[in-house]
Amino acid sequence: MEIIKTIKEMQQKIEQLKKDGQTIGFVPTMGYLHEGHLTLVEEARKKADIVIMSIFVNPLQFGPNEDFDRYPRDIERDERLANQAGVNFLFYPEVREMYKTEMSFHITVKGLADVLCGSNRPGHFDGVAAVLIKLFNIVQPHFAFFGMKDAQQVAVVTSLVEQFNFPIEIVPVPTVREEDGLAKSSRNVYLLEEERKDATVLFQSLQLAKGLIKAGEKNREKIQSEMKRYINQHSSASIDYVEIYTFPDLKPLQSLSGLVLIAGAIRFTNVRLIDNMTIDI
Template sequence: MEIIKTIKEMQQRVSLIKQKGKIIGYVPTMGFLHEGHLALVEKAHQKADIVIMSIFVNPLQFGPNEDFDRYPRDFERDEQQAIEAGVDFLFYPEVSEMYKGEPTFKITVLNKVDILCGSKRPGHFEGVATVLMKLFSIVQPTYAMFGMKDAQQVAIVTSLVQEFNFPIEIIPVETVREQDGLAKSSRNVYLSKEERLEATAINNSLKLAKKLIIDGERNPQIILEKMEKLILSLSSAEVDYIEVYSFPELKTLSSISGLVLIAVAARFTNVRLIDNMTMEI
């Protein structure tokens, strides 16, 4: 595996890969890798000849009161995991390399951002869209892998690629979970021992929603109320939101039908966790 730290060098490698007719699969990450990231690498190997991973903790997608400075980082550990997963190139730029001087342009996301995590994190998806515009231009992949744990991000990135005509196919990858059902996340390390046990209530609420729908319930409000009641009864978490939308349009539904997204965010003492499921009716 080759580690590349500058945009110019990454672009040179990409040019050589393209000249050889090789297909690039791309896995963008913010590091502190876990099995969820490695599942993206595995999917990239299935689709492409060359796998490029980036590790970049993007300051633009963190709000003023969020955890940019304390976001977990361990590059040596990440490097070893990337090597073991078979990553070919690891793009690891500094912030000063990605953002040089005052910006001239700003990417504004007009739709799909005033709900779910976007409503609680103003500017977050503008930061995501901005860095991905840059990374997609640098890496020029044929395929880019994104975890469905952040389904809103998948929907927005898919629109980004379509509207700006990037010749990239976004590949959604199913959420990887711990044995007890908790979605893998770099932020899980912030949970106390007690909270870690309680956090399974989030996934349990999604399982409850699935059962209710299978049993014939079509009223979103009834489903969401029962989910919230379950989370509050099994944990000390504060429910940030529980919502249901069409996917990937992210439109409000008055009745459960078609491909639906049911999403949850819950806040513990030092961390906010998200999870979701999609289901077609």
């Protein structure tokens, strides 16, 4: 695995790879890799000749009171894991390499960003969209792989690629979970010991919703309130949101039908966790 730290070198490498007729699979990450990321690499290896992973904690997508500074980082471990997983090139730029000057352009995500994590993290998806345009232009992949744990991010990137005509296929990859169902996340390390077990409530509440739907329930509010009741009864977490939308266009719907996204976010002492499920009704 080769580590590349400058945009210029990455673009030169890509130009050569494309001249050689190689297809490129791209796994953008913020590092602190876990099995979720490694599953993305596995999928990328199946579809593309060359796998490029980026590790970049993008300041633009963190709010002023969010965890940019304390977002977990461990580049030595990440290098080892990426290498073992079969990544060919690790693009690992510094912030000042990615943002050489102040940006003269601001991207505002409309509609798609007004719900779920977007309403709780104003500006977050604006920053995601901006850095993805940059990364897509640097890596110029044929395929880009995103975990469904960040379902709203999948919705945003799908629109970004379609509406701006990037010649890239977005490949959503199912969420990887711990044995007890907790979705893998770099932020799980911030759970207190006594919170770790409680943290499964979010996944369990999704299973509860699935059960209700299988039993014929289609009322959005009823399902949401059952999920909230379950989370409150079985954990110390506070609920940020439990919501249901169409997917991937994230429109509200009163009676569930078609492909729907059921998503929740809950807070523990030092961490906010998200999880979701899509279900075709």
